Amino acid sequence: MEKTIDARGQTSVNQLVLAQNVLKTLSVDDKLNVVVDDITSAQNLEMMADEMNLPSQKIQQGTDYVVSLFVKKSFFVPQQDEIKKAEPLKLKNSFIVLIDSNLMGNGDEKLGAVLMKSFIYTLATLEEMPTKIVLYNSGVKLAAEGSEVLADLKRLQNGGAEIFVSSTSLEYYGLKDKLATGKPAGMADIVQIQLKAEKILRP
Structure with missing residues (x-):
C-alpha cells in the first residue's frame, strides 16, 4: 500500500509527528510519501527515517x-515521543544547556542550521530535561521572532526549563524588541547559572 500526506505549511515538529502517526498504521512493505514545501523539512524527515532504520x-x-519512507520489519517508531508530545514534560534536576550560536558546528551554514534545529527538537523530546537553557552571542537568534525552533523552545519552557537570553547579545543583533521566548539575562546571571550547574551540555 502507498499513502501520501500533505504536510506543507506545518511546523517541522508537526510534520514529524504526522509522519510518525501515519507510519504506525502501515504494514511491512508499505510506503509513505510526505509532501513538504522546503528543503529543511525534507532533511528533517530524512534524519527521522535514519533514526527509525527506514x-x-x-x-x-x-x-x-x-520524501518517501519505506516500511521494513526493522523500523522503529518512537511511540513514547507521542506520549511526550501530548503531555507536559516532567522536569528532572539534571543539567543546563549553553548555546552560543544559531548554528551547530563549523562548516556549511545550511547544514549547521539543520543540525541545530534537530538538536533543539531532540532536547524537547528527552525524558531528562535541562533545568536551564542559556542563549548568547548569535544563539539569541533562536529565541527571536521568526526562529524555526521557537515551538520547541516554548515546549521546553512549558515543561519547566528556564530560558535565559543574553541581553547584551540581543542588543548587539538588534533583537531586543523581538524576543519571543525566554527572558533577558545579564552576564552576572549567566555566570551564576554556570557556577551552580552540576552538568553543562553544549551543542
Whole structure:
C-alpha cells in the first residue's frame, strides 16, 4: 500500500509527528510519501527515517519536496515521543544547556542550521530535561521572532526549563524588541547559572 500526506505549511515538529502517526498504521512493505514545501523539512524527515532504520528517498517537485519512507520489519517508531508530545514534560534536576550560536558546528551554514534545529527538537523530546537553557552571542537568534525552533523552545519552557537570553547579545543583533521566548539575562546571571550547574551540555 502507498499513502501520501500533505504536510506543507506545518511546523517541522508537526510534520514529524504526522509522519510518525501515519507510519504506525502501515504494514511491512508499505510506503509513505510526505509532501513538504522546503528543503529543511525534507532533511528533517530524512534524519527521522535514519533514526527509525527506514529507507527513504527525496524528490523535488517544483518548489515542493516529496520524501518517501519505506516500511521494513526493522523500523522503529518512537511511540513514547507521542506520549511526550501530548503531555507536559516532567522536569528532572539534571543539567543546563549553553548555546552560543544559531548554528551547530563549523562548516556549511545550511547544514549547521539543520543540525541545530534537530538538536533543539531532540532536547524537547528527552525524558531528562535541562533545568536551564542559556542563549548568547548569535544563539539569541533562536529565541527571536521568526526562529524555526521557537515551538520547541516554548515546549521546553512549558515543561519547566528556564530560558535565559543574553541581553547584551540581543542588543548587539538588534533583537531586543523581538524576543519571543525566554527572558533577558545579564552576564552576572549567566555566570551564576554556570557556577551552580552540576552538568553543562553544549551543542
